[in-house]
Every structure is written in structure tokens, then in C-alpha cells.
Amino acid sequence: MIPRRPSYEGISLYSPPSVHCRVDLSDNTNLFGMPPAAERVLREVSTSVVSRYPQTYAPELKKTLASYTGFDASWITTGCGSDDLIDCTLRAFLEPGERIAVPDPSFSMLAYFAKVNGLQFVPVRLRPDFDIDVDGLLATGARLIYVCSPNNPTGTVVSRAGLERLVDAAPGIVLVDEAYTEFARESVVDLVRSRPNVLVTRTLSKAFGLAGLRVGYAVGRPELVAEVEKARGPYKHTGVSERVAIAALTEGLSWVKERAEEIKESRKRLVEEFKALGFQPLPSEGNFLLVPLPGAPQVAARMRERDVNVRAFQGLTGVGDALRIACGPWPMMETALQALRESLR
Structure with missing residues (x-):
């Protein structure tokens, strides 16, 4: 008989729907691809980079990220994507049985990470304006509070005043997920300088176009970062992913910024198109829109029949059924809109 952990009973694999479509707008990655400078490094990488271990704890990548x-x-x-760093942070600062408070709705992996780490997952509903409920989060007594801004799946951002009030009153760490920060008007990463209990995670999977290489990072006081690194382990990147990430952050940075501006323009145009169809997308500062739509799963299934894949949510807290649609090159958006119009008939 295989020995099992009782706390793992009922845990299923995180497995979002995987469907092959000609136009896939379901996972919020960069639909323009990757920076040409990064692609060149990927093509030219030497055999020794693959055959040998990378340096422990990625010092060259850290130096580039510092710049x-x-x-x-x-x-x-x-870490291996920002989700890896979130997982490491939970292990670093919480004992099994302790609470983690998370706005609802938010990044669905948090419930999974809480379960596998033996934590109590405490969702706190977002306010009607989709800002965080500061008092509700504090009332949980959780020693680690997670906030995603721009928030996935809503695309909305936390108010600066609300976040500062949360951080100043929190009994422990406030973990701020800025996976989509390159598409937002502003970042809150500066809070780590003035507040000792803030850790900000980010990723190169979205704006930088490197989702398949799994590179994320976190910014915080050195004493916080040191604890996360204890939970992280030495080899979380391949030598290939480190070199490509460095190229994207240096030579490829202007490409990343230009594509981010194009994505924001597509997002703006897409909002107007949805309004013309009679829908009200939530105000988004991510590279995607969340569109409340009754019967969204059925509509998404009909869109897949037309070779367009979007993410459907059913009964999302405070929203109901909705479609989440990534923004990218406008011809892709036009194809998606046509598939939607046909699927709504």
C-alpha cells in the first residue's frame, strides 16, 4: 500500500483546459512572440550551456534584473516562473495549518498552493468596485496576504491607498503579484523600500514572451529574499533560459516596451468593440479583458468550433459567467470578434 499524506486527499492537478486552436487567446501570453534578440540567443546557445549545470542562484540574471x-x-x-516564487514564499513564511488570505476572484493557483502546503485558504470577496476589501483581509488574521495587481482574471488594479493601509496593518507578509505590470499605468514595487513586509513577484512569461522558458523574479528586502531562497533551491533555471532572459531584458527591452504599447492599444479598441456588441468589459490594466457574459462556457465552446480559444469562467464571484480574452495583434482580435459574433447568434 502506498503511504499517503492525509492533507493531500482531494487535491487534483492544476490543469486548465488545453485545446489546440489556430487563434489561442486563453493564457495571457505575448501573442506577438518573443524579442528577436532573445530568439537569436536561443538559436546560438552553445552545447556546453546545455551539458553543464547553470550557476547556483542565477547571479548574472539577478544582476540584469537589478539594472x-x-x-x-x-x-x-x-524562480521557475513567478508561480514558483509564490509557492516558495508560502513555504518560507507559513507553517502548515496557518492561514493565507486571498482576494476572490484572483489567481486560481493560490488555492492549489495553499492545499499542497497544508495551509488554510481564506478567500475574501473583492469590493463591488473590484478593489480589495482591506478590512476583510485583515480580519482573517492571516500572516500572509496575497494581492494580484493587475488582478487575474479581472484585470483590475488595487488602489494605492488601500494597499498601503493593508500593508501597514498586516500582521505578516503582503505578497503582491505583478505578473502584468508592464501593461499597467503604474507599479507598487517602490513599497518594498519603505515597508519591510512587502514582497513583489513578477514574470517574464507575459510581456517578455518567454512563458515556455519559465523565468520569474521577486523583489523585497534582502532579509525577505534570503528566506525565499532557502525554499527555492539552487537550480531553478536552465542555462538556456537564463541567457535568453538576459537578452530579453537588455537588447530586447525596446521590443518588449513597443509590443506592450501595441497590446494596450488593442485592449482599448477591443473594449469599444465589446461595448458596441452590448457588453461591459471590466476595466483592465492587464493584457486581457474579462467580459461578463451569461452562458460563457457554451459561447466559448462554439468559438472553439470556429478555431478560436478563449478562457471561460462560470459563476465567478461578483461577476458571474465571463470570457477572458488575451489582447494582441489586431488581426487576431478581429478573428476572435467574428467568432464571437457567430457564436452569439
């Missing part, structure tokens, strides 16, 4: 963020390398840690 990109304006923080010293001692304030930065890296």
Missing part, C-alpha cells in the same frame, strides 16, 4: 528594476541584486531572487 532593469533599479534595486540592488541582494533585493532580488528568481
Whole structure:
């Protein structure tokens, strides 16, 4: 008989729907692809980079990220995507049985990470304006509070005043997920300088177009980062992914910024198109829109029949049924809109 952990009973694999369509707008990655400079490095990587271990704890990548963020390398840690760093943070600061408070709705992986780490997952409904409920989050007594801004799946952002009030009154760590920060008007990463209990995670999977290489990073006080690195382990990137990430953050940075502006323009145009169809997308600062739509799963299934894949949600807290649609090159958006119009008839 295989010995099992009782706390793992009922845990199923995180497995979002995987469907092959000609136009796939379901996972919020960069629909323009990857920076040409990064692609060149990927093609030219030497055999020795693959056959040998990378350096432990990614010092060269940290140095590059320090230049990109304006923080010293001692304030930065890296991981296998930002979700890996979220997982590491939970292990670093919470004992099994403790609580983690999370706005609802938000990044669905948090419930999974809470379960596998033996934590109590406490969802706190977003306010009607989709800002965080500061008092509700604090009332949980959780020693780690997670906030995603721009929030996935709503695309909405946390108010600066609300976040500062949360951080100042929180009994422990406030983990801010900025996976979509390159598409937003502003970041809150500066809070890590003035508040000792803030850790900000980010990723190169979205704006930087490197989702398949799994590179994320976190910014926080050196004493916080040191604890996360204990939970992280030494080899969380391949030598290939480190080199490609460095190229994207340096030579490829202008490409990333230009594509982010194009995505924001597509997002703006897409909002107007949805309004013309009679829908009201939530105000988004991510590279996607969430569109409340009764019967969204059925509509998404009909769109897949037309070779367009979008993410459907059913009964989302405070929203109901909805479609989440990634923004990208406008011809893709036109194809998606046509598939939607046909699917609504």
C-alpha cells in the first residue's frame, strides 16, 4: 500500500483546459512572440550551456534584473516562473495549518498552493468596485496576504491607498503579484523600500514572451529574499533560459516596451468593440479583458468550433459567467470578434 499524506486527499492537478486552436487567446501570453534578440540567443546557445549545470542562484540574471528594476541584486531572487516564487514564499513564511488570505476572484493557483502546503485558504470577496476589501483581509488574521495587481482574471488594479493601509496593518507578509505590470499605468514595487513586509513577484512569461522558458523574479528586502531562497533551491533555471532572459531584458527591452504599447492599444479598441456588441468589459490594466457574459462556457465552446480559444469562467464571484480574452495583434482580435459574433447568434 502506498503511504499517503492525509492533507493531500482531494487535491487534483492544476490543469486548465488545453485545446489546440489556430487563434489561442486563453493564457495571457505575448501573442506577438518573443524579442528577436532573445530568439537569436536561443538559436546560438552553445552545447556546453546545455551539458553543464547553470550557476547556483542565477547571479548574472539577478544582476540584469537589478539594472532593469533599479534595486540592488541582494533585493532580488528568481524562480521557475513567478508561480514558483509564490509557492516558495508560502513555504518560507507559513507553517502548515496557518492561514493565507486571498482576494476572490484572483489567481486560481493560490488555492492549489495553499492545499499542497497544508495551509488554510481564506478567500475574501473583492469590493463591488473590484478593489480589495482591506478590512476583510485583515480580519482573517492571516500572516500572509496575497494581492494580484493587475488582478487575474479581472484585470483590475488595487488602489494605492488601500494597499498601503493593508500593508501597514498586516500582521505578516503582503505578497503582491505583478505578473502584468508592464501593461499597467503604474507599479507598487517602490513599497518594498519603505515597508519591510512587502514582497513583489513578477514574470517574464507575459510581456517578455518567454512563458515556455519559465523565468520569474521577486523583489523585497534582502532579509525577505534570503528566506525565499532557502525554499527555492539552487537550480531553478536552465542555462538556456537564463541567457535568453538576459537578452530579453537588455537588447530586447525596446521590443518588449513597443509590443506592450501595441497590446494596450488593442485592449482599448477591443473594449469599444465589446461595448458596441452590448457588453461591459471590466476595466483592465492587464493584457486581457474579462467580459461578463451569461452562458460563457457554451459561447466559448462554439468559438472553439470556429478555431478560436478563449478562457471561460462560470459563476465567478461578483461577476458571474465571463470570457477572458488575451489582447494582441489586431488581426487576431478581429478573428476572435467574428467568432464571437457567430457564436452569439
